[in-house]
Amino acid sequence: MSGYLIRRFFLMLVTLFGISVVIFVMLRLVPGNITDIIFDSAGFVNPKQKQRIERELGLDQPIVTQYVRWIGGLARGDLGYAYVSEKPAIQEIAPRIPVSAKLAGLALVFSTLFGVTLGVLSAVRQDTTLDYVLRVVSLSGLSLPSFWLGLLILMACVQWFGWIPIYRSTPDSFWKELGLLALPAAAVGFRSSALVMRLTRSSMLEVLRQDYVRTARAKGASETAVNYRHALANALLPVVTIVGIEAAFLIGGLIVTETVFNIPGVARFLVEAIRWRDYPIVQNLVMFIAFVVVLVNFLVDMLYTVLDPRIKFGN
Amino acid sequence: MNSRLGLAALGALALAAVLAAAPYAALAQKSGGTLRIYHRDNLPSASIHEEATISTVMPFMGVFNNLVLYDQAKKLNSDATIIPDLAESWSWDQTRTKLTFKLRQGVKWHDGKPFTAKDVQCTWNRLTGKDPDEFRKNPRQVWWQNLKEVSIKGDYEATFNLNRPQSSFLSMFASGYTPVYPCHVSTKEMRINPVGTGPFKFVEFRRGESLKFVRNPDYWKKSLPYLDAIEWRVIENRSTRILAFIADEFDLTFVADVSIPLLKDVTSQAPKAVCEIAPQYVSSNLIINPSAAPFNDPKIRRAMALAIDRKTMIDILSQGKSDMSGVMLPPPEGNWGMPPELLRKLPGYSGDVAKNRAEARKIMESLGYGPQKTLKVKVSTRNIPIYRDPAVLLIDQLKQIYIEGELEVIDTSIWHAKVTRKEFSVGMNLTGVPVDDPDVNLYENYSCNSERNLTQYCNKEVDKLIDQQSQEPDHDKRKKLVWEIERRLAEDLARPIIYYDRAATCWQPRVKGFVLHHNSIYNNWRFENVWLDR
Numbered sequence: 001m002s003g004y005l006i007r008r009f010f011l012m013l014v015t016l017f018g019i020s021v022v023i024f025v026m027l028r029l030v031p032g033n034i035t036d037i038i039f040d041s042a043g044f045v046n047p048k049q050k051q052r053i054e055r056e057l058g059l060d061q062p063i064v065t066q067y068v069r070w071i072g073g074l075a076r077g078d079l080g081y082a083y084v085s086e087k088p089a090i091q092e093i094a095p096r097i098p099v100s101a102k103l104a105g106l107a108l109v110f111s112t113l114f115g116v117t118l119g120v121l122s123a124v125r126q127d128t129t130l131d132y133v134l135r136v137v138s139l140s141g142l143s144l145p146s147f148w149l150g151l152l153i154l155m156a157c158v159q160w161f162g163w164i165p166i167y168r169s170t171p172d173s174f175w176k177e178l179g180l181l182a183l184p185a186a187a188v189g190f191r192s193s194a195l196v197m198r199l200t201r202s203s204m205l206e207v208l209r210q211d212y213v214r215t216a217r218a219k220g221a222s223e224t225a226v227n228y229r230h231a232l233a234n235a236l237l238p239v240v241t242i243v244g245i246e247a248a249f250l251i252g253g254l255i256v257t258e259t260v261f262n263i264p265g266v267a268r269f270l271v272e273a274i275r276w277r278d279y280p281i282v283q284n285l286v287m288f289i290a291f292v293v294v295l296v297n298f299l300v301d302m303l304y305t306v307l308d309p310r311i312k313f314g315n
Numbered sequence: 316m317n318s319r320l321g322l323a324a325l326g327a328l329a330l331a332a333v334l335a336a337a338p339y340a341a342l343a344q345k346s347g348g349t350l351r352i353y354h355r356d357n358l359p360s361a362s363i364h365e366e367a368t369i370s371t372v373m374p375f376m377g378v379f380n381n382l383v384l385y386d387q388a389k390k391l392n393s394d395a396t397i398i399p400d401l402a403e404s405w406s407w408d409q410t411r412t413k414l415t416f417k418l419r420q421g422v423k424w425h426d427g428k429p430f431t432a433k434d435v436q437c438t439w440n441r442l443t444g445k446d447p448d449e450f451r452k453n454p455r456q457v458w459w460q461n462l463k464e465v466s467i468k469g470d471y472e473a474t475f476n477l478n479r480p481q482s483s484f485l486s487m488f489a490s491g492y493t494p495v496y497p498c499h500v501s502t503k504e505m506r507i508n509p510v511g512t513g514p515f516k517f518v519e520f521r522r523g524e525s526l527k528f529v530r531n532p533d534y535w536k537k538s539l540p541y542l543d544a545i546e547w548r549v550i551e552n553r554s555t556r557i558l559a560f561i562a563d564e565f566d567l568t569f570v571a572d573v574s575i576p577l578l579k580d581v582t583s584q585a586p587k588a589v590c591e592i593a594p595q596y597v598s599s600n601l602i603i604n605p606s607a608a609p610f611n612d613p614k615i616r617r618a619m620a621l622a623i624d625r626k627t628m629i630d631i632l633s634q635g636k637s638d639m640s641g642v643m644l645p646p647p648e649g650n651w652g653m654p655p656e657l658l659r660k661l662p663g664y665s666g667d668v669a670k671n672r673a674e675a676r677k678i679m680e681s682l683g684y685g686p687q688k689t690l691k692v693k694v695s696t697r698n699i700p701i702y703r704d705p706a707v708l709l710i711d712q713l714k715q716i717y718i719e720g721e722l723e724v725i726d727t728s729i730w731h732a733k734v735t736r737k738e739f740s741v742g743m744n745l746t747g748v749p750v751d752d753p754d755v756n757l758y759e760n761y762s763c764n765s766e767r768n769l770t771q772y773c774n775k776e777v778d779k780l781i782d783q784q785s786q787e788p789d790h791d792k793r794k795k796l797v798w799e800i801e802r803r804l805a806e807d808l809a810r811p812i813i814y815y816d817r818a819a820t821c822w823q824p825r826v827k828g829f830v831l832h833h834n835s836i837y838n839n840w841r842f843e844n845v846w847l848d849r
Contacts, residue, residue, distance in 0.1 A: 032729030040728055041359035042454035043367040044766040045735040049452060084359065085522055086507055092522060154558050158584070164562040166555060168548065169525070262550045262559075264524040272357060272523055275728050 008301075012294045019290040020283070024067050027279055033059060034083040034277045057083060070283060080280035084273075089280045092269075097288070100258070100265035103188070104250035106181050110189030111196050112243055116232075118193070119200025119239075124227055126205060134197065141194025150187045150260035157183075166262040184261040188254060192246045199242050203235035210234075237307055244300035248293040344828065348847035349544040352567045353556045357523055357549060360506040363494055364442065367454040367767075369747070369836055372491045373570055374526050374547050376840035377540075378425075379494030379511035382416050382435065383485060387841050390833045392751055393650055397489045401430065401512065411480040411788070418471040422535045424497045425516045432467035437498035439465045439475070448502050457758050457765045458487050461785075480786045482793060483752045490750045491838045514540035514843040523549055534843075541828070541846035553577075561585045566826050566847070570836045571595045571818035575633045578819045590821040592636060593833040596644050597747040599628075599705045599813040602770050607740045609690065614678050616808040619741070620663040621675035622716045627668075628708050629814050638815040639664070641801040643756060645815065648834045650751050653798050661805040675716040684717040693723040696743040697730040705813060706743035734769050744769065746810075749837040753797045757781045761800075761809055772809040825849055 035053045039045040054060045058069065073080055079089035122134040158164050165184075171177040207213065208231050216230045251266065258268040266285060273281035304311045358370040363379070366372075382402040385392040399405075402416035422430040440446035443459050461484070463476045477484065487493060500510045509517050512535070515528035526547040530540055548565075550556035557577060560568050561584045571593070573581055578590060603610050603619065610616060629637045638645050641661060645652035658664050663671055684690050692713075696706040703724065710720035720741070725733055733739060748756045759765055762781055763773035777800060784796035805811070820831050828844040 032726065032732055036732035037728040038359065039452060040731045041366050041368050041370075042452040043731055044454060044769075045732050046452070046766055053451060084357075086503065151554055154555060158558050158562045162562060164555075164559050164564055166550070166559060166564070168564075259552050260555055262548070262552070262555055264521070268551075269523055275726075277728065 008298060012298065015294055016287065016290055020071060020287060021067070023283055023286045024070070025063075027277070027282055028063060030277070032277060034279065035059070037276050038083075070280070074284070074287070079284045082273075082281050083278045084276050089284055092281060093266075093285060093288070096264060096266045096269050099263060100251060100254060100267060102177065103181050103185055103254060103257070103263060103265060104247065106178075106185035107189040107192060107250055107254075108243065108247055110185050111192030111246065113193075114189070115193040115196025116200050116236075116239065119197040120204055120227060120232060122197065122201045123204035123208065124223075135201075138194040138197045138201075141190045141197075144191070145256075146187050146191055147256040147260055149190060150184065150257055153183055153187055154260065167264065181263075184257050184263060187261075188250065188257045192250075195246070196239060196242060200235065200239050203238050204231055207231045207235040233307070237304065240300060240303055240307065244296050244303075248296045251289055251292045344541050344846045345848060346541045346846070347543050348849060349546050350542050350567065350826070350842065350845060350847065351565045352545065352547050353559065353565050353569055354526065354547045354549045355553070355556065355569045355572055356551055358520075361509045361517065361520060362450070362502065362506040363492060364438075364496065365450050365452045365454070365502070365506065367747075369570060372837050373840045374528070374545075375509060375517070376491045376494070377513050377515040377528060377545065377842045378509050378517050379496075379513045380422075381490075381493050382418075382488045382495060384841070385489045385832070385835075385838045387839050387844060388830050390830060391648060391650075392486075392489070392832060392835050392838055394483070394486060397485060401435075401495055405485065412477040414475040414477070414484060416473050416475075418473060419535065420471055422512050423533055424499075424512055425510045425531060426497075426500075428497065428499055429470075430495075430497075430512050431470040432473045433470070434495055434498045435473040436465045436467050438494075438496045441496070441502065450502050451506070454767060455492060455759070457762065457767070458755065460758070460764070479782075480788070481754065482785060482788050483754045486750055486752045487755060489838070490755075490835075491840055492749050514841065515542075515545060523551075525549065536843065540843040542842065545842060557581060560588070560821065563823065565823075567822040567829070568820055570820050570831075570840075571597075571816075573819040573821055575636050575818065581819075581821055585821075587824050588821045589824055589826075590819045591831045592817050592819045593831055593836075594638060594644060594648050594815055594817050595747070595836045596649075596749075596751065596815065596834060597745055597836070598640070598815050599701075600744050600746055601709065601811045601813060602734065602739070602742040602744045603808065604737050604740050604742075605770065605772070606737060609682070610740055612682070613808070614682060615690075617662060618675040618678040618716055619713065619718070620805075620808050620811050621671040621678075622712050622718070623663050623709070623811065623813060624668045624712055625664070625814055626666070627712075628705055631708060632704055633814075633817060636817045638817065640812055640815045642761070642804055642812060643753065643797060643801065644748070644751055644834055650834065651753055651794060651797050653801055657798060657802075661802060662808075663811065664805075672715050679717045686717065689717045689719040691719050691721070692740050694720040694741050694743060695723040695725055695733070695739040697727045697745075698724045699727055701816070702743055702745060709743055709813075731769075737771075743813075744810075747836070749835060751834040753781075753793070753800075754785050757784075757797075757800060761804060770810055772807065774803070774807060774809075777803050777807070777809075 035050045038053060039050060058066060082089045082092045085092060118134050122131045125131050154164055167180060171180055213226060213231055216226050253267060254265055255267040255271050258265040270285045356370055359366055361375055363371055363375055380401045382400060383397050384400040386396040386398045389396045401419050401422060403419050404417045406415050418432055424430060437446060439462065441450055442453065442456065443462055461477050461479060461481050463478050466474045466476060494511065496505060497510050514531055514534045516531045518527035518529055520526045528545045530543050550559060559565060561581060573590060581588060582590060603616050605611055625639045629635055641653050641658055643649055643651040659666060665671060694706050694710050696702040706722060710722060713720050734742065746760060758781060759767050761768060761772060761777065763778050780796060780800045784793050787793040787796060822829060825848045827846050827848050830839060832839040
């Protein structure tokens with residue numbers, strides 16, 4: 001097992017290195033750089049002043065020098081300076097990570113709770129009215145874009161309650177924060193829960209037809225025990241994979257929800273930084289998201305061994 | 316009976332006087348409260364002098380004072396509405412090349428340091444590139460091209476020495492774009508933590524989230540401002556921010572953020588909101604790269620100008636509310652725009668679209684184009700709806716004269732870079748003018764040596780005329796010169812103006828003392844007279 005862990009660790013490092021090179025090069029292939037954008041807000045471009053700013057920001061250096069400088073800084077924990085705000089990049093990035101993490105976490109909890117519960121219900125009541133209703137709900141969850149759903153929620157709240165559930169300022173208590181993030185999390189989680197629900201249902205249906213489930217029933221186990229202890233435990237493996245992928249996606253993929261509900265999270269900030277070609281912000285944020293994805297993948301793999309003791313990575 | 320009539324007349328007069336004095340009449344202004352406004356995007360920096368966007372001016376104008384200012388209570392900016400600010404008075408010498416400001420004493424910067432004439436000198440040295448700590452960007456340097464130097468006498472007198480007389484020199488000081496900066500704070504610091512003498516102190520700017528300003532307790536106008544604070548929240552999604560205003564989350568919308576089609580939604584869902592439609596002094600204009608063949612041929616440029624059906628564009632895009640105009644904002648709001656009878660004489664403005672297009676087709680046919688051989692062209696524009704929408708209509712209209720346009724949407728952040736590098740043939744552009752004055756508009760957008768002359772149109776004769784009108788002290792004579800320049804620009808197709816847009820700004824009825832300016836969106840954001848009637 002320890003050999004496997006060491007291999008995985010090095011593989012993670014290689015993956016992150018590859019991502020760092022790709023993001024660094026791709027950012028510089030996109031037309032325009034920060035100086036173009038700085039001047040855009042002034043409505044003109046002065047080539048001389050532009051050159052001066054490029055020199056100040058180190059953009060006149062060869063790309064390899066720029067890369068080494070960035071990676072060297074990253075290794076020392078120095079993320080550099082944001083080009084636009086002229087503040088340390090860490091000051092810009094750090095406050096946004098918890099906001100997105102909480103939203104993603106809440107959306108994940110929502111999708112898992114609803115998805116798994118309703119998926120199991122749908123499977124055990126296969127071909128009943130409830131099953132049909134839940135299948136329609138899951139299909140609508142997959143087909144409704146979250147920006148549309150988000151706007152619909154906002155409009156409904158304004159119309160019926162004269163109140164709009166958008167992010168105002170950092171809430172001063174856990175419950176206030178929960179209240180503020182619940183609706184956007186539901187808007188995002190609805191799609192994920194539909195996915196989880198469909199997967200849980202099909203996985204459960206497959207497991208429910210296995211011999212050991214029949215054996216459990218024959219031994220007199222209650223329906224609840226059969227469904228949840230025997231069947232669900234074995235049906236969860238593919239669901240965990242999907243939840244893992246969703247978790248990784250959510251940390252950087254909440255752009256639409258963060259924009260509609262005006263949440264100052266990582267995804268919205270990343271898009272803004274890309275628009276401004278704010279390289280230090282984009283590079284460090286993408287690296288952070290890549291790190292989360294790699295880490296979640298690793299954790300999901302580890303979770304397999306817990307859920308199914310037959311799986312052993314040592315070999 | 317007569318005495319009753321007299322009393323009634325007196326009463327009516329008194330009422331009229333009160334109404335005329337509103338909204339600044341000392342009725343019962345209440346101090347305190349926080350004005351909540353939404354911001355539409357992330358502003359590039361806090362330094363007004365370095366930016367050319369309302370996104371920076373609107374929140375930060377309240378941090379500063381100017382030497383003089385357009386009266387915040389008057390809807391229309393003109394020379395007659397310029398009032399003292401940090402300058403208590405001003406005077407011209409006999410040659411009209413020296414403008415002396417007597418400065419207010421006892422004014423302090425927000426960090427406690429005293430304001431002196433050195434700060435005035437320093438600000439304009441930075442604006443003219445004479446200070447070692449020059450601005451990173453200086454988009455309005457051309458405004459001060461006639462300024463030779465600023466000399467000071469003691470701590471409270473500054474004289475602006477000009478190369479030649481310039482009639483509207485003072486008006487440029489009155490814009491929201493012309494605050495006085497402190498000499499002791501670096502230009503870099505001013506981009507991040509601006510220090511001013513104004514009614515509000517800057518507290519913080521959280522990127523993508525919020526901006527905060529609090530009352531300056533040491534403001535030199537002792538009873539002002541009324542508000543305790545101003546809080547801005549950045550909401551980039553327009554649907555969300557309009558819904559938030561309807562839900563009473565905000566006291567004021569961002570200026571001109573409510574388009575004409577959106578206005579119906581706002582007024583129906585928030586019937587108590589006060590909404591005013593006003594021109595923004597932002598024009599949609601056609602830019603043609605004269606160095607890119609075949610547009611180096613003036614005949615093709617003329618044909619394109621003749622193909623434009625401005626009225627249809629205005630009807631479709633703003634339900635007929637926007638204004639057809641030449642270079643200057645048209646009357647009644649604009650002080651310098653051409654009257655309709657003169658405007659109709661310019662190429663493409665006659666209103667007889669069929670006749671214009673027939674002429675345009677003839678031109679195109681004479682150049683070898685026709686239904687079988689169309690001219691294929693990319694129409695470039697910025698990836699923002701207010702740019703894209705007229706560009707799409709333009710493409711449709713150009714089809715009528717054998718020009719087959721293809722929309723090329725440019726990433727908004729590199730639009731100006733592409734245009735400056737002349738990487739376009741035909742484009743749809745927007746141009747905002749901060750002060751309703753010919754010098755500002757003409758020098759900035761059409762003079763040979765302006766960096767913001769996007770098409771790099773250069774006509775020495777027009778430049779001479781621009782200089783001539785600039786020096787003309789007689790308002791009427793100057794107006795005629797301006798109209799002559801307009802005519803030349805239209806004939807040269809320098810940058811055909813499609814229309815001047817109108818849009819609404821809305822506020823909740825509790826917001827008092829706020830007056831929306833109707834011939835510039837850049838000059839009325841001091842907020843010192845605004846109060847909340849809660």
